Amino acid sequence: MLKLLKNEEIRKKLLFTLGVIVLFRFLAHIPVPGVDTATIRSYLDQSRILGIFDLFSGGAFRNFSIVTLGVGPYINASIIIQLLTMMIPSFEELSKEGEYGREKLNMYTKLLTLPLGIIQAYGMYFLLSRQQGVLRFTDFFGIALFIVTLIGGTMLLTWIGDLVSEYGLGNGISILIFVGIISRLPSGALSFVYGFSPEQSLMSLAFIILSLLIILGVVLVNEGTRNVPIEYGRRGTRSTKVTNYLPIKINQAGVIPIIFAVSLVSVPSLISGPLQASGNAALQGIGDFLLLNFNQNSLLYNAFYFFLVFGFTYFYTSVQFDPEKIADDVKRRGGFIPGIRPGKSTARYLNGIVTRLTFWGAMFLGFIAIMPFLIGNVLGIAGLSLGGTGLLIVVSTVLDTVRQVDSLKVSRDYSSYL
Secondary structure, eight states: OHHHHTSHHHHHHHHHHHHHHHHHHHHTTSBOTTBOHHHHHHHHTTOHHHHHHHHHTTTHHHHTBTTTTTTHHHHHHHHHHHHHHHHOHHHHHHHTSHHHHHHHHHHHHHHHHHHHHHHHHHHHHHHHHTSTTSBSOOSHHHHHHHHHHHHHHHHHHHHHHHHHHHHSSSOHHHHHHHHHHHTTHHHHHHHHHHTOOGGGHHHHHHHHHHHHHHHHHHHHHHHOEEEEEEEEEEOSSSOEEEEEEEEEESOSSTTHHHHHHHHHHTHHHHHHHHHHHSSOHHHHHHHHHHHHHSSTTSHHHHHHHHHHHHHHHHHHHHHHOOHHHHHHHHHHTTEEOTTSOTTHHHHHHHHHHHHHHHHHHHHHHHHHHTHHHHHHHHTOOOSOSSOHHHHHHHHHHHHHHHHHHHHHHHHHHHHHHO
């Protein structure tokens, strides 16, 4: 570690990143005008969708700060742009144009972030306006100030995230989410310690061991790959054979299927309130059913959540990994998989590998998504400060940052050698 800090470039990047983290935590404690934060805290534990907001904002929702929306609108915009890149030829061409194409797509993402942020901010106002005593304003100016403040916080975080990506360590947006998640760990650890009793010592020990095993599993699955050998024949004075490997990850989709699934699985609990408030008896019955069966502690909710994550994992992997395209690229470069004919046979072979790996990756993501429910029912530990989704993001961000530091160290050693 001390050797790394002697590297001036790494030291500057690290100090810049730490400065941004301090700024982010400061912003998370500046409240939005006209909001009763005490009522927000009491309401937070009853709403799944608001709990997700609080997770990604690092407790900013609990304080209802100016960065309450966090980078959620930017993440949603990024997902939409990625899907459009796979479906619209002009976007796909931009993604292949190197730095220029990435800058254009990033610009489109930021432009899309603004309307998504407006929708989300107004949805936040609509949701809170239905709760007694949360908002202290009802006039147009107060509503406009509320929405503009939330959007401004999101755009500020997006800009800060870009600065971290350019001048700091790691991906800026991922770092902000990472900091937001781990900021909840100290309070969660204190609650765990204060709630400890000798009668629960065995359960607490089992929980600690299980947590370590889950972290180990997340690292192994996140980094696990199936290396498919590809041979290239070269002709010269003597024919030679060059073997390379095509790495196919077990978890191709990352955390995106969980984000998709959370957005859909939260809809029933979100609409249950308006349905219950309606004057129609049938709608009230539907609202009561949704409220009873679609909360984070119900079996139906978590089963639905699991199957959504499972399905979205297959969908997103099919969008990200195109066996036919890869098979054509290998064929054009004169390569082949030993024992497999180039072309369609190679595509079918790769598709079979991806399908089998995706099954285990989808099972893993589904388990990670419902992990708080499983642990709560098996060990009786509720209110986990760090759920499976947060754990996956934390581990992925740490591994990506470590890889970047290693690459900087290697490039420095190579430059000194030259």
